[in-house]
Amino acid sequence: xxxxxxxxxxxxxxxxxxxxxxxxxxxxxxxxxxxxxxxxxxxxxxxxxxxxxxxxxxxxxxxxxxxxxxxxxxxxxxxxxxxxxxxxxxxxxxxxxxxxxxxxxxxxxxxxxxxxxxxxxxxxxxxxxxxxxxxxxxxxxxxxxxxxxxxxxxxxxxxxxxxxxxxxxxxxxxxxxxxxxxxxxxxxxxxxxxxxxxxxxxxxxxxxxxxxxxxxxxxxxxxxxxxxxxxxxxxxxxxxxxxxxxxxxxxxxxxxxxxxxxxxxxxxxxxxxxxxxxxxxxxxxxxxxxxxxxxxxxxxxxxxxxxxxxxxxxxxxxxxxxxxxxxxxxxxxxxxxxxxxxxxxxxxxxxxxxxxxxxxxxxxxx
Amino acid sequence: xxxxxxxxxxxxxxxxxxxxxxxxxxxxxxxxxxxxxxxxxxxxxxxxxxxxxxxxxxxxxxxxxxxxxxxxxxxxxxxxxxxxxxxxxxxxxxxxxxxx
Numbered sequence: 001x002x003x004x005x006x007x008x009x010x011x012x013x014x015x016x017x018x019x020x021x022x023x024x025x026x027x028x029x030x031x032x033x034x035x036x037x038x039x040x041x042x043x044x045x046x047x048x049x050x051x052x053x054x055x056x057x058x059x060x061x062x063x064x065x066x067x068x069x070x071x072x073x074x075x076x077x078x079x080x081x082x083x084x085x086x087x088x089x090x091x092x093x094x095x096x097x098x099x100x101x102x103x104x105x106x107x108x109x110x111x112x113x114x115x116x117x118x119x120x121x122x123x124x125x126x127x128x129x130x131x132x133x134x135x136x137x138x139x140x141x142x143x144x145x146x147x148x149x150x151x152x153x154x155x156x157x158x159x160x161x162x163x164x165x166x167x168x169x170x171x172x173x174x175x176x177x178x179x180x181x182x183x184x185x186x187x188x189x190x191x192x193x194x195x196x197x198x199x200x201x202x203x204x205x206x207x208x209x210x211x212x213x214x215x216x217x218x219x220x221x222x223x224x225x226x227x228x229x230x231x232x233x234x235x236x237x238x239x240x241x242x243x244x245x246x247x248x249x250x251x252x253x254x255x256x257x258x259x260x261x262x263x264x265x266x267x268x269x270x271x272x273x274x275x276x277x278x279x280x281x282x283x284x285x286x287x288x289x290x291x292x293x294x295x296x297x298x299x300x301x302x303x304x305x306x307x308x309x310x311x312x313x314x315x316x317x318x319x320x321x322x323x324x325x326x327x328x329x330x331x332x333x334x335x336x337x338x339x340x341x342x343x344x345x346x347x348x349x350x351x352x353x354x355x356x357x358x359x360x361x362x363x364x365x366x
Numbered sequence: 367x368x369x370x371x372x373x374x375x376x377x378x379x380x381x382x383x384x385x386x387x388x389x390x391x392x393x394x395x396x397x398x399x400x401x402x403x404x405x406x407x408x409x410x411x412x413x414x415x416x417x418x419x420x421x422x423x424x425x426x427x428x429x430x431x432x433x434x435x436x437x438x439x440x441x442x443x444x445x446x447x448x449x450x451x452x453x454x455x456x457x458x459x460x461x462x463x464x465x466x
Binding site for chain 2: 019022025026029031033074077078079105106107130132172
């Protein structure tokens with residue numbers, strides 16, 4: 001029963017944005033705030049560096065499972081929900097799942113390759129799911145490079161066409177690109193495509209292993225020269241500093257010094273198509289399975305999750321104690337565990353990136 | 367200040383959750399995040415295109431130890447603020463706009 005509270009309704013104090021503090025609060029109070037759900041590993045493209053473990057087996061979650069799962073997430077206070085894959089639109093119940101997410105007032109992100117988002121599907125996505133943003137993957141500034149990565153001829157031309165369609169439909173769009181040895185000479189061209197459609201482009205400087213540990217994708221990791229070029233282009237575009245070369249998760253660095261490295265398992269989770277729950281999409285250490293277990297139970301009483309939360313606190317010490325003139329940008333305990341077996345060990349690829357950055361001059365933010 | 371007989375609803379692009387003692391409100395169309403205190407969060411919960419402002423205030427008067435006139439005044443001012451911020455809309459205005 002709700003008790004009477006001695007609080008005034010203060011219109012003057014009630015619209016203050018304090019999002020950083022809120023995010024930090026979710027980390028510190030273990031408030032589930034964001035979830036990434038991999039709906040399926042099916043895909044209409046065949047990307048060379050796809051990180052999904054296509055041999056993973058299990059009982060796929062069905063529409064009713066997702067409906068129950070989303071209800072639980074809402075009860076836990078989760079606001080941000082990312083529908084990912086594979087290609088999420090390849091799930092036979094994608095629109096019903098997305099509509100449920102909308103009904104429950106999630107801020108929905110859809111991570112898609114964009115290949116199937118023609119006028120009809122883009123329209124349905126807008127009207128039935130109304131996502132906050134649609135994130136599409138671009139792998140190069142020309143068909144030769146993009147199609148080399150997707151291994152589907154015509155995928156570049158189709159994506160560019162669909163970007164036009166998505167914008168015309170009123171969808172908010174963002175482009176994600178992993179910087180690779182194949183596309184590192186096309187950075188300006190990829191920004192030009194993003195500019196043409198007036199959408200943001202985020203470049204991830206790291207290619208990670210597959211979720212089954214296969215390191216083959218790392219063969220096309222960007223070269224040090226490619227990384228330097230990315231830094232130069234970004235600095236030129238944003239008039240910023242070298243520290244802008246961040247991985248996606250680094251965007252959650254906040255004004256106040258947090259007590260841990262990241263929100264993995266503290267405010268965020270990832271769930272694969274078979275119901276396995278992970279602390280983060282990049283930290284593939286299962287902490288439970290929603291088949292037969294409630295998400296609330298997994299979230300609230302879980303020794304494995306306690307261990308993850310302890311490790312993210314220790315990971316902060318790894319980064320702050322790193323012997324370098326620049327921050328250990330992009331350190332990820334999940335990737336570290338995948339590459340070294342130890343979530344607190346700094347992988348060679350992360351050290352290399354930090355070293356490259358330390359060679360570059362800092363430009364003042366203007 | 368909005369009339370007590372008006373009915374409001376959250377705009378279609380609004381998403382929100384209560385986190386701790388505040389509500390985080392996302393205005394999708396503006397890509398903007400706002401934070402409301404716990405009392406503001408309760409007002410937002412109660413605004414559902416079904417209740418008049420007077421009914422919202424009546425519900426809250428059983429929950430908060432505040433004089434009724436003071437509560438009514440504060441809620442009206444708060445609703446005016448979130449209406450101006452594009453978080454809620456007066457349902458009757460929407461209807462009259464459609465008729466027009």
